[in-house]
Amino acid sequence: DQQVKQNSPSLSVQEGRISILNCDYTNSMFDYFLWYKKYPAEGPTFLISISSIKDKNEDGRFTVFLNKSAKHLSLHIVPSQPGDSAVYFCAASDLAGNQFYFGTGTSLTVIP
Amino acid sequence: DAGITQSPRHKVTETGTPVTLRCHQTENHRYMYWYRQDPGHGLRLIHYSYGVKDTDKGEVSDGYSVSRSKTEDFLLTLESATSSQTSVYFCAISERLNTEAFFGQGTRLTVV
Numbered sequence: 001d002q003q004v005k006q007n008s009p010s011l012s013v014q015e016g017r018i019s020i021l022n023c024d025y026t027n028s029m030f031d032y033f034l035w036y037k038k039y040p041a042e043g044p045t046f047l048i049s050i051s052s053i054k055d056k057n058e059d060g061r062f063t064v065f066l067n068k069s070a071k072h073l074s075l076h077i078v079p080s081q082p083g084d085s086a087v088y089f090c091a092a093s094d095l096a097g098n099q100f101y102f103g104t105g106t107s108l109t110v111i112p
Numbered sequence: 113d114a115g116i117t118q119s120p121r122h123k124v125t126e127t128g129t130p131v132t133l134r135c136h137q138t139e140n141h142r143y144m145y146w147y148r149q150d151p152g153h154g155l156r157l158i159h160y161s162y163g164v165k166d167t168d169k170g171e172v173s174d175g176y177s178v179s180r181s182k183t184e185d186f187l188l189t190l191e192s193a194t195s196s197q198t199s200v201y202f203c204a205i206s207e208r209l210n211t212e213a214f215f216g217q218g219t220r221l222t223v224v
Contacts, residue, residue, distance in 0.1 A: 004154070034212055043116075043202050043215030044155070089154060093210050099170055100210075102154035 003027050004092050006103035014111050019077040021106050023090035026071065030092040034100065035064060035075050038087045047088075048075070080110045115139050116216040118203050124222045131190040133219050135203030137183075143206045144186040145170075145213060146178060148199040155202065161186055162209065193223040 005024045013019045023033075031052035036044035050057040050064045050073065057064050063076045077084055087107045091100040115138030125131050135144060145160040147170075157170030159178040167178050175197060177189045190197055200220050204213035 002153075006154075032210060036215075041217070043204075043217050045215070046212040049212060091155075095210060098160065098168060098209060099157045100213075101171075102156070104152055104154040 001026075002104070003030075003101045004090060004103040006088075006090060006106050008106050009104070010107045010109070012109045012111060013080045015082055016079045019075075019080045019084065019108055019110065021075040021077075021088050021090075021108065023073045023075075023103055024071060025073075025092050025101075027092070027094070027101075028071065029094040029096075030071075030101075031095055032093050033064070033066065033073050034091045035062075036089045036091065037084075038089065038105070044089060077108075080108075082110045082112050084108060085110050116203060116205055116214060118201075118216040118219050120219060121217065122220045124224060125193050127194060127223055128192050131193050131221065131223075133188045133201055133203075133221070135186045135188070135216060137186075137205050139205060139214070140183060141205040141207050141214075142183075143209055143213075144180065145204040145206075146176070146186070146188045147202045147204060147215075148172065149202060149218075150199050158188065158201075190221075193221075195223050197221065198223045 034049045035047040038044040066073045087105045091102045093100045117136045146158040147155040156172045161167045161180040203216040206213040
């Protein structure tokens with residue numbers, strides 16, 4: 001049973017506009033969340049994280065928002081660039097746990 | 113980039129044969145992980161290691177074993193490969209548990 005869900009398999013956005021990638025989770029004990037980006041034939045690379053004590057974390061063009069009551073997080077990319085075209089995975093863990101649970105990924109295409 | 117090397121990068125093997133995948137790191141990180149990536153499932157943890165000779169099971173450990181005799185090497189063994197183990201396998205490392213991990217480039221394994 002998937003504890004972390006990314007319900008949009010794909011997303012297309014025009015260059016310069018905002019990309020919003022969504023992630024939902026079912027386990028209320030999750031309190032640490034990560035986003036990874038993955039290009040074809042490469043391993044995932046860490047993008048940004050957020051812990052449950054925050055509701056927002058920013059790093060340059062990337063912002064992650066966490067809504068604990070809704071068990072929902074989102075990644076905003078502003079402005080989107082063609083190099084952002086990749087598959088994005090969200091992952092969640094609880095502090096007492098020993099692993100991250102990953103979503104199925106969203107393939108983002110940024111159109112020049 | 114974190115120094116992680118996976119070998120081989122591609123392998124085709126027959127059902128019932130043993131297969132060993134190798135992960136080598138040059139970062140001296142304590143934690144090492146093996147994940148598999150499958151369509152519709154995202155990344156799932158197979159086994160992880162928290163030190164030399166210290167390993168534990170992940171979400172999908174059945175049919176797999178691991179060994180870590182040196183800090184830098186983490187081996188994943190399929191004792192008797194099955195077609196359901198056709199997948200892309202990623203090794204990852206981290207300095208601490210429950211923090212972002214650095215991933216290798218992956219091994220594409222096909223069991224025919």
